[in-house]
Amino acid sequence: MLQCTEPGRIFIDITRGGCPCACRYCFVETGKEFLVTDEEIASLPGRLSAHSSYLPGPRGTLLTFGSNCDLFRTPGLAAGLIRALGEVTRLGNPIQISTKHRVRRVWASRIASLRKFKTQVVIFISCATISRASHYEPRTPPPEERFDSFGVLRDYEIPSCLFIKPFIPGVTDRDASTFINVVRTRKPDAVCVGTFYLSEPIVERIKVSRDVLSEGPKHPLMKDSTWVVRPERRFINSLEVALPQMSVFQNSACVVAYLQGAYCPTLVWRNFPALCVGCQDCDALYKEVIPAPALLDKATAGQE
Numbered sequence: 001m002l003q004c005t006e007p008g009r010i011f012i013d014i015t016r017g018g019c020p021c022a023c024r025y026c027f028v029e030t031g032k033e034f035l036v037t038d039e040e041i042a043s044l045p046g047r048l049s050a051h052s053s054y055l056p057g058p059r060g061t062l063l064t065f066g067s068n069c070d071l072f073r074t075p076g077l078a079a080g081l082i083r084a085l086g087e088v089t090r091l092g093n094p095i096q097i098s099t100k101h102r103v104r105r106v107w108a109s110r111i112a113s114l115r116k117f118k119t120q121v122v123i124f125i126s127c128a129t130i131s132r133a134s135h136y137e138p139r140t141p142p143p144e145e146r147f148d149s150f151g152v153l154r155d156y157e158i159p160s161c162l163f164i165k166p167f168i169p170g171v172t173d174r175d176a177s178t179f180i181n182v183v184r185t186r187k188p189d190a191v192c193v194g195t196f197y198l199s200e201p202i203v204e205r206i207k208v209s210r211d212v213l214s215e216g217p218k219h220p221l222m223k224d225s226t227w228v229v230r231p232e233r234r235f236i237n238s239l240e241v242a243l244p245q246m247s248v249f250q251n252s253a254c255v256v257a258y259l260q261g262a263y264c265p266t267l268v269w270r271n272f273p274a275l276c277v278g279c280q281d282c283d284a285l286y287k288e289v290i291p292a293p294a295l296l297d298k299a300t301a302g303q304e
């Protein structure tokens with residue numbers, strides 16, 4: 001249920017099986033997903049506390065939902081997510097949820113009521129392409145329908161982010177002006193362009209040019225055939241020029257940190273400086289609370 005592939009972030013998966021959304025660029029196996037049991041969901045706080053990488057609290061580990069399946073796909077999955085949030089929001093950690101489905105009002109209302117502070121939960125509405133969504137994301141709602149969530153989330157004061165992920169070279173960049181228009185009209189709180197993780201089967205499936213692979217390093221923690229392809233600078237520049245009032249983030253942990261006015265929990269400015277857009281002075285924010293992580297660690301050891 002818990003996976004940690006980078007310091008400062010733990011991915012929480014409350015399903016088993018695959019994902020029926022079948023996005024062509026995705027590394028998750030296509031198949032029906034099944035919620036874990038209520039008992040397993042109830043065990044999340046205990047599992048997190050026992051995890052060697054976990055730090056509790058608003059400056060603690062970023063908890064990320066929705067990377068292995070889409071928890072707003074059905075009312076049943078959303079109910080499972082809300083149960084899980086009921087368990088983990090009380091730990092006080094920042095929480096990220098990603099989705100390609102519409103966030104219904106009733107779900108937004110429940111999530112808003114579970115938060116311990118206003119920016120605790122940030123919802124990322126994902127989209128890799130607008131004009132070619134029916135080809136690349138065939139079993140997800142049309143992007144325009146997903147973008148309706150921005151208005152719903154605003155009504156409940158839940159921070160939101162347009163998550164342009166993954167950046168598919170030759171596909172995503174063609175929609176630059178449409179994405180800019182979405183930000184201007186739908187008004188998400190942030191915009192983030194995400195990395196593309198490419199394995200051999202995905203390269204074959206979407207017929208991406210092999211030229212882009214030579215530019216990307218292999219992912220150190222994923223399967224050894226996974227390349228990390230970063231978004232093109234030209235695409236980011238076009239967004240930055242058109243949206244001067246916003247930072248165009250390149251890492252989702254940075255979005256959450258910025259919206260909370262906290263240092264980035266995955267220490268992007270130190271560990272991946274090429275992805276840092278300098279939205280704030282993370283180093284100073286970090287030094288302000290140091291040695292809080294160590295103290296929190298000790299405090300946690302004595303807790304259940």
Ligand code: SF4
Pocket residue numbers: 253254255257258263264267268269270275276277278279280281282
């Ligand atoms: S200053 Fe850099 S590391 Fe910190 S949140 Fe902003 S982009 Fe991320």
